[in-house]
Amino acid sequence: MSSLYLREDLEAAAVEASGVASVTGTEAKHAVTVNRTRIGERVSIGNGRGLIVTGPVITADAGELAITAELIENVQAASPRIVLVQALAKGGRDEMAVQASTELGVDAVIPWSATRSISRWEGAKVAKGQERWASIVREASKQSIRAWLPDVTALFSGKDLETLAAESHMLVLEPTADTTLTEWEPSDPALDIVLVVGPEGGIAPHELERLQAAGATLVRLGPTVLRTSTAGAAALSVLNARLGRW
Numbered sequence: 001m002s003s004l005y006l007r008e009d010l011e012a013a014a015v016e017a018s019g020v021a022s023v024t025g026t027e028a029k030h031a032v033t034v035n036r037t038r039i040g041e042r043v044s045i046g047n048g049r050g051l052i053v054t055g056p057v058i059t060a061d062a063g064e065l066a067i068t069a070e071l072i073e074n075v076q077a078a079s080p081r082i083v084l085v086q087a088l089a090k091g092g093r094d095e096m097a098v099q100a101s102t103e104l105g106v107d108a109v110i111p112w113s114a115t116r117s118i119s120r121w122e123g124a125k126v127a128k129g130q131e132r133w134a135s136i137v138r139e140a141s142k143q144s145i146r147a148w149l150p151d152v153t154a155l156f157s158g159k160d161l162e163t164l165a166a167e168s169h170m171l172v173l174e175p176t177a178d179t180t181l182t183e184w185e186p187s188d189p190a191l192d193i194v195l196v197v198g199p200e201g202g203i204a205p206h207e208l209e210r211l212q213a214a215g216a217t218l219v220r221l222g223p224t225v226l227r228t229s230t231a232g233a234a235a236l237s238v239l240n241a242r243l244g245r246w
Contacts, residue, residue, distance in 0.1 A: 001053060002043045004145045005065065006138065007108050010047040015069050020044040021053040022066035031065045048141070048149030050075045068128060075147035077102075081107035081192045082169070082239055085161060087114040087199040088121060093229035097173055097197065098133050098152075100138035100233040105240060108151045109137060110194075112161065116201040126155050158207055162214040164194060170216035170229060172196040174208060175225045177218035181238050184219055193239060197232045 003122070004246065006025045015021045023045055031037045039057050045067060046052040055070035084106045086097050098109055111133060113121065134152040141149050154171040156164075164170065169191050171184065186193070196216070203211075212218065221234055240246040 002041075002145070003031070003035060003037065004044045004046055004052070004142045005044055006048055006142060006149070008047055008049075010045060010051060010053070012051050012072060012074060015053050015072060017226060019069050020058070020066055021055075021069050022059070022064055024064050027064045028065040032060050032062055037065060044145060046147060048147075049136075050077060050147050052145075052147050067073040074149070077148055078105070078107055078245065080169075080186075080190060080243070082236065082243075083110060083194045084236070085110045085112050085156065085164075085194060085196040086205075087112045087197060087228060088117040088119040089199045089228045090118045093227060094119065094198070095133070095136055096229040097232050098136050099140045100230070101236055102137045102146075102150055103144040104233055104236040105146070105245060106150055106203075106232075106236060107148065108153065109133060110153045110156050110164075112156045112158075112196070114199050115158070115204040116209055118201075119199075121155055132152060143158055158210065161196065161216075162210055165211055165214035165216040168192040168194045170194040170196060170211065170214075171216040171235070172203065172208065172211055172216050172218050173198070173221065173231050174203060174218040175220050177220040179217065179219050181219045181221055181235055182242075184217060195232055195235050195239075197228055197235075199228055 005023045039060050041057050044054040052073045053069045055068040059066035082103045
């Protein structure tokens with residue numbers, strides 16, 4: 001299996017004209033010094049916006065990794081999109097959730113400061129937290145060789161989620177819900193599917209009530225209670241099969 005390296009400004013027209021794709025800077029250095037990529041190996045270079053170029057390495061040094069463009073693919077974005085709203089959680093469990101969900105194909109990630117979130121992003125931590133999650137998403141996308149790099153939004157409040165619930169299929173994972181995820185049917189196949197995962201202590205009753213009032217649907221995954229680090233990934237697996245992605 002080939003490795004994937006990212007270059008956000010890569011364009012198909014330029015690759016087609018030159019027959020070559022390359023990365024420089026830290027991406028090239030990582031490929032050569034950490035992954036020990038060598039001339040002749042077959043790897044991929046993508047732009048995170050659907051373009052993936054695959055071919056053998058022709059240049060491999062700390063300043064540049066270049067490949068012959070044997071295969072140029074333009075992958076369409078998934079529709080409907082699946083968006084993960086992950087509540088901030090302690091012990092790195094939220095980061096584990098973001099990594100696994102990216103590998104499983106989530107299309108966007110929204111950090112959420114829930115009432116019961118013990119971990120908090122405040123002041124300078126807001127920007128640092130978003131940057132940290134974006135880095136996790138980037139590396140997980142490379143590891144799983146994804147054509148599209150999921151967006152990581154700014155930190156959401158409960159009010160922000162209520163607004164989003166009105167314009168999407170919002171599914172709030174709640175162990176006490178009457179409806180299972182497998183029973184749920186979308187009313188509009190074109191709308192984004194938004195999965196909301198609460199923190200360690202669960203989503204507060206008043207948050208559940210407000211999200212339902214805004215149009216969200218409460219769903220459960222089964223008879224057991226999953227950790228915040230695994231619930232989103234489990235739900236994504238169900239939706240991937242349901243939507244024909246798998």
